[in-house]
Each structure stands twice: as C-alpha cells, then as structure tokens.
Amino acid sequence: MARRHAPTQHHTDVPLVRAVNVTKSFHDNQVLKGIDIDVHAGEVVSLLGPSGSGKTTFLRCINMLESIDGGRIFVDGELMGYEDRGGTLHHLPDKAKAAQRRDIGMVFQRFNLFPHMTAIDNLMEAPVQVKGLSKRDARERATELLDKVGLADKADAYPAQLSGGQQQRVAIARALAMEPKLMLFDEPTSALDPELVGEVLNVMRDLAQAGMTMIVVTHEMSFAREVCDRVVFMDGGVVVEQGDPAQVMVNPQHERTRQFLRRLTSEQHGDQGADIGADQGVDHSADTGVTNS
Amino acid sequence: MSSVAPTGGSPVDGTGERPGPIHARPVPHPWRWVALALIAVLVAMLISSFVTNPKWDFGFALQVMNFRPVLNGLLLGTIVGTIGAMILGVGLGIVLAIMRLSSNPVLAGVAAVYTWFFRSIPRYVLLFMIGTGIGYLYPHVDIGVPFGQQLASALGWSNDLTFWQVDINAFSTTLLAGILGLGFSEAAYMAEIARAGILSVDRGQTEAAQALGMPPSRTMMRVVLPQAMRVIVPPTGNETLAMVKDTSLLTAIPIGTELFYQTTIIGQRTLRIMPTLVAAIAWYLIICSILMVGQYYLERYFGRGFGAPGQTKRDSTVKRLLGVGGSH
Ligand SMILES: Nc1ncnc2c1ncn2[C@@H]1O[C@H](COP(=O)(O)OP(=O)(O)OP(=O)(O)O)[C@@H](O)[C@H]1O
Ligand SMILES: [Mg+2]
Numbered sequence A: 001m002a003r004r005h006a007p008t009q010h011h012t013d014v015p016l017v018r019a020v021n022v023t024k025s026f027h028d029n030q031v032l033k034g035i036d037i038d039v040h041a042g043e044v045v046s047l048l049g050p051s052g053s054g055k056t057t058f059l060r061c062i063n064m065l066e067s068i069d070g071g072r073i074f075v076d077g078e079l080m081g082y083e084d085r086g087g088t089l090h091h092l093p094d095k096a097k098a099a100q101r102r103d104i105g106m107v108f109q110r111f112n113l114f115p116h117m118t119a120i121d122n123l124m125e126a127p128v129q130v131k132g133l134s135k136r137d138a139r140e141r142a143t144e145l146l147d148k149v150g151l152a153d154k155a156d157a158y159p160a161q162l163s164g165g166q167q168q169r170v171a172i173a174r175a176l177a178m179e180p181k182l183m184l185f186d187e188p189t190s191a192l193d194p195e196l197v198g199e200v201l202n203v204m205r206d207l208a209q210a211g212m213t214m215i216v217v218t219h220e221m222s223f224a225r226e227v228c229d230r231v232v233f234m235d236g237g238v239v240v241e242q243g244d245p246a247q248v249m250v251n252p253q254h255e256r257t258r259q260f261l262r263r264l265t266s267e268q269h270g271d272q273g274a275d276i277g278a279d280q281g282v283d284h285s286a287d288t289g290v291t292n293s
Numbered sequence B: 001m002s003s004v005a006p007t008g009g010s011p012v013d014g015t016g017e018r019p020g021p022i023h024a025r026p027v028p029h030p031w032r033w034v035a036l037a038l039i040a041v042l043v044a045m046l047i048s049s050f051v052t053n054p055k056w057d058f059g060f061a062l063q064v065m066n067f068r069p070v071l072n073g074l075l076l077g078t079i080v081g082t083i084g085a086m087i088l089g090v091g092l093g094i095v096l097a098i099m100r101l102s103s104n105p106v107l108a109g110v111a112a113v114y115t116w117f118f119r120s121i122p123r124y125v126l127l128f129m130i131g132t133g134i135g136y137l138y139p140h141v142d143i144g145v146p147f148g149q150q151l152a153s154a155l156g157w158s159n160d161l162t163f164w165q166v167d168i169n170a171f172s173t174t175l176l177a178g179i180l181g182l183g184f185s186e187a188a189y190m191a192e193i194a195r196a197g198i199l200s201v202d203r204g205q206t207e208a209a210q211a212l213g214m215p216p217s218r219t220m221m222r223v224v225l226p227q228a229m230r231v232i233v234p235p236t237g238n239e240t241l242a243m244v245k246d247t248s249l250l251t252a253i254p255i256g257t258e259l260f261y262q263t264t265i266i267g268q269r270t271l272r273i274m275p276t277l278v279a280a281i282a283w284y285l286i287i288c289s290i291l292m293v294g295q296y297y298l299e300r301y302f303g304r305g306f307g308a309p310g311q312t313k314r315d316s317t318v319k320r321l322l323g324v325g326g327s328h
Helices: A055-062 A094-101 A119-129 A135-148 A164-176 A194-209 A221-227 A245-250 A255-268 B030-052 B058-065 B068-101 B105-120 B123-137 B148-155 B175-199 B203-211 B216-252 B259-270 B273-302 B317-322
Strands: A017-026 A029-039 A044-048 A070-075 A082-085 A088-091 A104-107 A182-186 A213-217 A230-235 A238-243 B140-144 B162-167
Touching (some): A029 A238, A055 A182, A119 B216, A135 A164, A164 A182, A194 A213, A194 A221, A238 A245, B058 B273, B068 B175, B123 B216
Parallel strands (some): A044 A213, A044 A230
Antiparallel strands (some): A017 A070
C-alpha cells in the first residue's frame, strides 16, 4: 500500500498538534524530558521506542489523561488544559477540559469498551450524552460506522461477546462517532492474538487513507513503514530522531534507534511472526543496553 | 488381536468408524440420597410435632396474621418503613460515597464524619433520640435568617426574621421521623458499600469516558455507577432484609403501627404468646422471600454484559441433586 503524501498541506498551515518542551514526572521518575513534536492535519505519525520510553505517557498527555509539569501542548491552536491569562496559566475547570477532549479520539491497548452497553450503545453514548445528538441521528451514524469497521451484524452484541479484534474495531468506531480531528492510538493491536491484528490494522489503514490525523504508538513495523508519513523514535523520554519511515527505519542515524530496530527485526524473524510487540509489559531496555532512568 | 472388535469406542479400534455422540452415565452421588433421606426424616418429625403439639396453635396464628391492626402495622411500619428508609439510605449512601471519593476535601471530610457518626450509634438509641430527645431539646424549629431571633431581640424588632416554623414535638413521633432515622443510619452503611462498588470499576472505564469528552458527572452516572451496581446490589439486598427486621426498632420512637409491636400486644392481651410470634415470623418470611426474588432480577439487570445468572444456564437444584444432565 502506498503512503499518502500531502506535502502541500504539511508545512504551510499551523500544526494540528504542537508539543513544546513537554516534561512529565511520576514522583522522582522523569518520564518525559522535553518533547517537541509537531503533527500537521492529515499526517499519520507513528511513535516508536523501547518499553518505558514514555510513548504512552506522551499520548495520554495530549488529551490530558495525564497532566504535564512543563512545556505546552496545543491542539488545533488551543492550549490544552490551561488558560493563558496575560502570561499566567490558570487550570481549566473539568467541563472545559472535557470540551477540549471532544475533538480527540483515543483508542486504548485494552479497548476499554463499556461492558454494560451493546456495541451500538457504546457508539451512541458520547454523541447523545455529550453532543446532545438525538438518539435517532446517533443510531444512524453509529450504524454507518459499525458498517465501516465491518461489524454491522454485531450492533446488539455486548463487548464480552466479541473477539478482541472485534472489540478494538468497535472501540475505534466509538472514538470516530465523536467526529474527532485527531485520533490517538496506544498499541491498538498488542493485546490481540496474531491472527486478529490484521483486521484492526486494516481499519486504521482505511482511516489514514481517508485523511484522518493520527498518532499511533505501535510495534507493527510494516504498518509504520507503509501507512505512516513520519516515524518518531523516542527513548528515555526524549525524541531521538524522526523523519520519513523509509529513512529512519532503513537508515537510522542514531545508535539507539539502530539497536531498537535490530532487536525488533530479530524478534520478527523469531517465532513471534506478525505478533511484534505483543509482549507488552516486558522491559526491553535491559536487553537493548539502553538505560532510561 | 485385530480380529476382536473392541467395544469401548477406542479411536484406534481398526473398524474405521469415528466416535459418535456421547451418552455417558453421570457420576453417582449416593451420599446426596442419604442426606436427602435424613432431611426428609427430620422434616417429618418437625411436621408431626406441629400437628401433635397443640401449643403451636397455627389456627390462631393465621387469624392473628389477618387482624386489621397487624396488617396495618405490616403495611405502614414494616413495608413502607423499609421502602422509605432504603430509598433514603441508598440514595444518600451513593451521594456520600461519591463525596468521599471526590477530590474536594470538604466534601470528602463531611462524608467521612457522617459515616463515622451514624455507624457508631445503635439504631435503637438513634430512634429513641429522635422520638424523645430532639423534641425535648428543640420543641420547634424556626426556619429563617440564621441568628435572626437573637438579632431581632437585641435590636427590638417586631419581625424576628422567621419564615416557617416546624413543630418538632408533633413531627418526631411520626412514621416519617422513624423513616428518616433509619434512612440516615442506613446511608452510612450504604456509603461504604457504594464506595467499594465504585472502586471496583476499572480505571480504564473512566479514562475511556473522559477521552470521549464526557464530563466527570456524566462519567459517574452513565459509565461508573451502572457497573458499580453489579457489586452494590448483593450487599444492598442484605441491607434491605436487615432493614425489614430493623423496622421493629420503630417502637423506640415510639411508633406502634409496626408488625412486631402489633403481634406482641395481641400476645400479651390474649396470653397466647407463641401463635402471635409465629404470625410475626410468617410475615417476615413472606416479605423477605419476595424481596429475594426482586434481588435476583436486579442482579440480572445490572449484570448484563457480564455473563450474569439467567444468561448462562445452570442446572436446577433438583437436576444437580439427582446427578442428571450437565457436567458435574
Ligand atoms: N501512573 C504511573 N505512575 C508511576 N509511573 C508511571 C505511571 N505510568 C507510567 N509510569 C512510568 O513511566 C515510564 C514510561 O511509561 P510509558 O507507559 O509511557 O512507556 P511506554 O513507552 O508506553 O512503554 P511500553 O512500550 O511498555 O508501553 C515507565 O518507567 C513507567 O514505569
Ligand atoms: Mg505504552
């Protein structure tokens, strides 16, 4: 599959996401040490990096599931989480934060579907409760979206009655139901059995093709190479290098990137098959010789 | 050897036939039958004692169950009392749990003190205090501007800034006062049950709702509480059954329109204590049985999507006893 390039769009307008010198600590553990990333509208960016490098944390900072200690994050020109009143930052109240999140869809590693609602109710919940859509309109759009992710026949199934791949596709459709400008994916396929990875990646591929702006944390190298406009390699809470997937992944400039890719490649040729990165929870930093303290 | 056709259904029997459907005999459970026989004998002995011992006097017990004052007490004190106290208890309890878990230290503190106070006071003592003590301390409550009366007398005003006066002496012995007492006490226990329920819901659920742009209140009402109910309902069933029985404490108020008080005075008047006790017990058994059926359906409703009872079929007790069907 060919990558979509929209170079005319990329460097002319204001970036949809602008992170400037973002820092974040958990207690004494500084996890993000000054992240600068710009993502333009329509771009698909993948975040790569060893376990513990802060990918998930950074993604969660974008939609304020984590607060940041320093720096600024702007989405669509709006400062996330704070109001700048003459140089002094003021915390936004919860309602205002919720409003800022409406334009950002997020897909979690463990799906996080609402288990007490059917698939279609999962999709209708936020549009009805948050956007005030009528149930009829919400149902219509939800049906369309379920059809788009190939699950029109599962509308009335509860999440527990769906396979992992189906649940993740419902979760993607649920995020899309809010018509977000930006989609965040945190290892959307790494909790899935290898044979279910493809169906989820296909949905994401279609979404990328349709022009959605996406930031994807993934260990799926082929997805990063074929679908993404840019890869950002993170390690130890900093961006080590970024650029065109072909360039970064084939000819990395930094030793740490090289080590990371070597390890992934050796895994790929092992018995893991397509299941690259599904071994979440294992700290790879030790065997790559990278320390991120 | 190969000429002998094995009969056991071995997959390598050489006949070329593949094994068909399984019609296996169940595992025998002889001890279940022994226990059943033993129980049957005991029940028979009990029933025979009912029949042969005239002191039981079931005929009179049945009459007592249908006496007007008994029915009246059952309906008002026991049933309305339970329903009222539990509505207040569950509602206020959930509010207290949410307060306790909120990031607002004032709300969390108020909830903690409330729970501490009401869990420490025996219900009987609390009801006695409401019925007698409060009315003595504050015969009437004036609703108006705080310290308005003191201010008015100091300044010599004719209007003392009181808008509305409640006669506590009259109010404190009503059923409503009793329901408030039981309900306030219940809320303290329900708060802890609801807190456990809310904490049992995976954090990922809250995060998913937040990521969709749902504000905290909506997240709580639409996502967290419905899932917490699955954990909250069973102990609430317990609390409700306990409340049915605790309505007999309403005598501390004192409120006479209540099941146990009514049967007791009939027993004292007629000197036939046992049948009146049996009448009260029979009514408590009936009410509690109905409530247990209600609990089953509530659990099934809030368990939807989780494989709750009713969605996964289980063999009936009789079937399991006899060891037929199912895989046991
Ligand atoms: N809630 C938290 N409290 C304390 N420490 C945390 C928390 N969340 C993350 N961390 C720490 O922050 C660091 C970065 O974690 P993060 O989940 O962002 O890494 P990651 O790059 O997503 O790794 P992985 O590939 O394993 O998902 C880790 O050292 C982790 O232990
Ligand atoms: Mg992660």
